[in-house]
Amino acid sequence: MRLEVDRERCVGAGMCVLTAPEVFGQDEEDGRVRLLDPEPAEVGDAVQVCPAAAIKAS
Template sequence: MKVTIDEDKCCGAGSCVLAAPEVFDQRDEDGIVVLLDTEPAEDQHPAVRDAAAVCPAAAIVLD
């Protein structure tokens, strides 16, 4: 799985961080998502899929 983020779409809701904190974080200054791991381990895939599903801005792209 490869994860990419569209920072322009991100609204800073933080849902991704709650779903997969090992893969996503937020910038302190504006809350925009920070991708910690572009190719997470297989055991993280369910959490990353959940994060993408709950993102209100659809800013997370999974390949």
């Protein structure tokens, strides 16, 4: 699986970090998503729980 994040769309809710902390982080300055692993084996429900639809998986 390949992930992409749209930091401009991100609202900093942190649901992705709570769901898959090994894949996602939050920027300390603006709270927006940081992608730690663009090709993880598993992300659980992180894509579906993002309230801003800022994560795409292909």
